[in-house]
Amino acid sequence: MILSDARHAARSLAPNGERRTASERLPRRGPALATGTFLIAAALLVISAVTLSVFLGRVAENRAFVLRTSAILRGIAELHVHVRAAETGQRGFILTGEPRYLAPYEKAIDLVWAEFRSLEGDVRDPGQIARLHRLRPLIEDKLGELARTVELRRESFEAALAVVRTDFGQKLTEDIDAIIGEFERAEQDIMVSRSRQLEDQAQWATRISAFTAVLAVAVILLGVVWLGRQQADAGLLAAERRFREGLERQVESRTEQLTQVNRELDAFAYTISHDLRAPLRAMHGYADALAEDYAAILPEQGRRFTQRIMAAASRMEALIQDILTYSRMSREEVNLRPVSLDEVVDRVLAQVRSQIDGSGAEISVERPLGVVSAHSPTLQQAFDNLIANALKFVAPGEKPRIRIRAENSGEWVRVWVEDNGIGIDPAHLERIFEPFQRLHGVETYAGTGIGLAIVRRSLERMDGRSGVAPGEGRGSRFWIELRSTNAEAAR
């Protein structure tokens, strides 16, 4: 009874175990999702930050470009001014012949080339570079014309004037003006397009930085949620561990209690087997001695009494033996391994050979019975009781006929022990498997009433089943069922 409690305790642990793994599985999906989202958001943040930095680089580049363009525009304007200033100085000198007019002219000539070289250095646009190339010979010619007229004026005003009048100089000035104008317009166009680009890029940079900021906020929020989840998870696990540990401690202490109870039961059984049997042996032994040593002086009545004492002692010995067997059946370890039913039945039949011979019983065994998963001594105990019952419960004067056969249903092997005995009243079919249930008086059929309880308990210990089929006509049909080892192997 105590042991079956232990089994319940063990069984009740199993669903807890399952619930635990299920609860572990559920929140697992949450953190995985959060972690995934968090990682994606972080990756997006990195990508947008890189894009932003690229865009900002372009914006800076464009800004520098626009600044250079305005410098170029200023430079070309200066160049124009210097060319004009050279011409103005030349004209003043030609008109007046006064050398002081030559000072601005000479200064302008130096500045013209300095400015030109600086422009050449700044300009990158291929169109503008071509324009500068076209401008250079014109300026060279113009400066050449100016130098020649200045030289001529030093000799005579007329000679210089004649050169001026060729309008060659004028033509050059107009060409220079045209190209410079063209250059300026082109440069302005470049500046306008670049400024627009700059504006666009600045707008994009703004958008991307806004997006980046939003992402950063999202990542932070997700991070906080993720960390919270992790913490909650850890808390849950810790609580679960505590619960499990508590449970384990409980099981341990319960097991210890049960072990203690079992030890007490052992001691009790030991006491029964020793102390109760000792006086019984004495009763039996002295009655025997009385019958033997004093047979001559005992009257008939006295001899009958001593016989009754010995019979009673035998019955009590059998009862103690059965109680001990029944209790040992519950206490002792039962290891299941493949057991040949044929061998077990053979052993039992060999043990009851004298009884079989004495009663003239016919026993037929339909072989092979098969191999089952069982504990050999326990199974032997069960067959011993079944066969003893079949031999015992026959109508007076009748020869017992016992048939032992097996049915294999794949997973289970059912062994039938059928007899031609007095049978069992259907009303008592289940009751007979309980301990101390007797259907007949001791006078009619000897026995302790524990035999079938031993059968049932021994089958239970071997994860098997036992029962009795309602008899058709006379006789009883008992069966026991154990797992087939073939099925065991298949699993």
Next chain:
Amino acid sequence: MSDARTTVLVVEDDPDDRALLARAFQKAGVAMPLRFAVDGDEAVAYLEGAVRDLPDSCPAVILLDLKLPRRSGFEVLAWIKGHPVLRRVPVIILTSSSESVDLKRAYDLGANSYLVKPARPEDLLRMVEQIHAYWLRLNHAAALP
């Protein structure tokens, strides 16, 4: 028999069991004298004295009950099997317990045989006859000193 030892030591606290055992030995026609000890201490004291004074008075075989007052049968068994000389004397456990823990412990401690006290007088007689035939006649005992 390679030895002059002829007594059987019976360590048994129950007077009825002692009397019935003596009767069974007598009925079986065993000529050897029985020496009784009623508890573990007495058994140990007797054996100590015997081995010290006169090794020939040591028992040929010891029948030992397990449940004894004072020193238990297991303790006596452990003492005998730990003794440099007495450990060669065959010890037959004669008890009413057929618990497997007792069987294991007895053999672990070096018991030479384990018998369960029969309930029926005729079974007891048969057992005594077989002890006599096997342990006192067929079996060869080792010299003690």
